[in-house]
Amino acid sequence: MLESLFDKVKERAAASIESVEAAVKTAAPKNLVKPEIPNDLMWQCPRCRKGVFIEKLEANKKVCPECSYHSRITAAERIAQIADKESFEEINANLSSKNPLGFPGYTEKVNGLTAKTHLNDGVVTGRCSIRGIPVILGVMDSRFMMASMGTVAGEKITRAFEEATKEKLPIIFFTASGGARMQEGILSLMQMAKTSAAVKRHSDAGLLYMTVLTDPTTGGVTASFASLGDIIIAEPKVLVGFAGRTVIEDTIKQRLPEDFQSAEFMLAHGFVDMIVPRVQIRRTLAHLLLLHKKPKVSDQFNFVDDYAPAAQNPLPAYDRLLLIRHKDRPTIRDYLPKIFDDVFELAGDRLFADDKAIFGGIAYFKGVPVTVISHVKGRNFNENKESNFGMPHPEGYRKALRLAKQAEKFGRPVIFFIDTSGAYCGIGAEERGQGEAIAKNLYELISLKTPIVSIVMGEGGSGGALAIGVCDSLAMLENSLYSVISPRGAASILWKDGGKEKQAANILKITAEDLVSFGIADKIISEPLGGAHNSVGAVSGNISEYLKETLKNILQKDIAILTEMRYNKFRNYGTEYINQ
DSSP states (O other): OHHHHHHHHHHHHHHHHHHHHHHHHHHSOTTOOOOOOOTTTEEEOTTTOOEEEHHHHHHTTTBOTTTOOBOOOOHHHHHHHHSOTTOOEEESTTOOOOOTTOOTTHHHHHHHHHHHHSOSSSEEEEEEEETTEEEEEEEEOTTTGGGOBOHHHHHHHHHHHHHHHHHTOOEEEEEEEOOBOGGGHHHHHHHHHHHHHHHHHHHHTTOOEEEEEEEEEOHHHHTTGGGOOSEEEEOTTOBBOSSOHHHHHHHHTSOOOTTTTBHHHHHHTTSOSEEOOHHHHHHHHHHHHHHTSOOOOOGGGOOOSOOOOOOSSOOOHHHHHHHHTOTTOOOHHHHHHHHOEEEEEOOOOSSSOOOTTEEEEEEEETTEEEEEEEEOOOSSHHHHHHTGGGOOOHHHHHHHHHHHHHHHHHTOOEEEEEEESOSOOSHHHHHTTHHHHHHHHHHHHTTOSSOEEEEEEEEEEHHHHHTTTOOSEEEEETTOEEESSOHHHHHHHHHSOGGGHHHHHHHSOOBHHHHHHTTSOOEEEOOOTTOGGGOHHHHHHHHHHHHHHHHHHHHTSOHHHHHHHHHHHHHTTTGGGOOO
């Protein structure tokens, strides 16, 4: 009975649909044609499918105003957006390929694309200025065989770097490529090594190289000069990777995540410094160019030597431990805008990930460019979870070292801020070499050829603190602590009772005064009564005064003398306590 009823319902529904379709056909004019929108009037976004007037799209630098999709643009359009008006002067414009393999149809294809795009190849290079700063600029144009890197592209890129090295200029390259050019075979592959060698010579000359990754940046370009910038910027959501998605899925027999090989994916995995929307790229590049000028001790410093002294009645170590655990204890995010100007955060270790437990960036301190690196703690559970409660993984320490070495290259002082209970202990951290990462920092920082200053803001926990504690001058905030192990950890090991944390804290000699007495800390930076959280502004001012005094002294020293003094400083720790 139920089956019979079901059949009747289906028949009635089908009859209703047929009658509606018939009515529509009868009512609709037979000559009804969907109107077409002229291509020169409207543009349809391939992501959100919305229509946008061409005039509005171009005013927005060809970025969809609805979903921020960054459409591909020509080399000429890119140069017009970035270079100062009428400042671009093309170099090596007439180079063209001779078809080295005699590949069938290749010459005809190149000639056809030249006629269509008015380009001899997919790379345009030249001299220009950006807000008055002279640079060498390179731009890839994907209309020409997806800007694949053949002999001409490789030669133009290499000559651009050689020109920048000769003229002692920074170079900026906008990448957009499908990779190597198969029609030129092994000669195309060799352009990867050729361009990378030119980048190395430019870098060895102490010059700045910035890359801007645009859609798409793949294959041999990603695996050579595109990934070698001192600073690597990407436009939002662009495709960046080595092997193609289809090739990877076919090889591993798995479907890849939707965001795989996106700019955001590369940022999270440590290979990109920042993602910058197209409308902000020119301004960002100009600021970064200014920040990479060699620092000089200038009159802007107005050095003074009277920063506020420490309190006369210091608290016991355990009381300070409670203060630095206060929920409102200032973090690096509170101090940054009060001490530094024009802060640019840089991300990633270029190996595995961007560790949020370490902040790294460049900024101005009283008009002098500096590199700032710090442990990061949060002010609430979500912030602490994101920063892993200030406990870095190996990639955090590798990011710190990458940026310190970059500071060495450009002669910027390095300012470290220490605030961690220790390096993260976990399976992944051990698998990725936590010990090796810390050891490498100690190994490299002791001879880093640029001034280094470290400030303990809160906890200075064990090797996790020391990894950014090798320096020329060490200061501690009045209520900060610096120890071989956390007091709770010491109590657990020494007395098998973590509850004896207070006893351990007060016996380990871990206060700022203790560290000064050992000759390890050089200065104590005062805090207001009750702790730094009672006046972030006052503490920031005291930190600034310490930095001014210290940098005045350090920057006047010959770098060879400075590194020798640094070595001897650490060489002599503890020798007075040895019976000989």
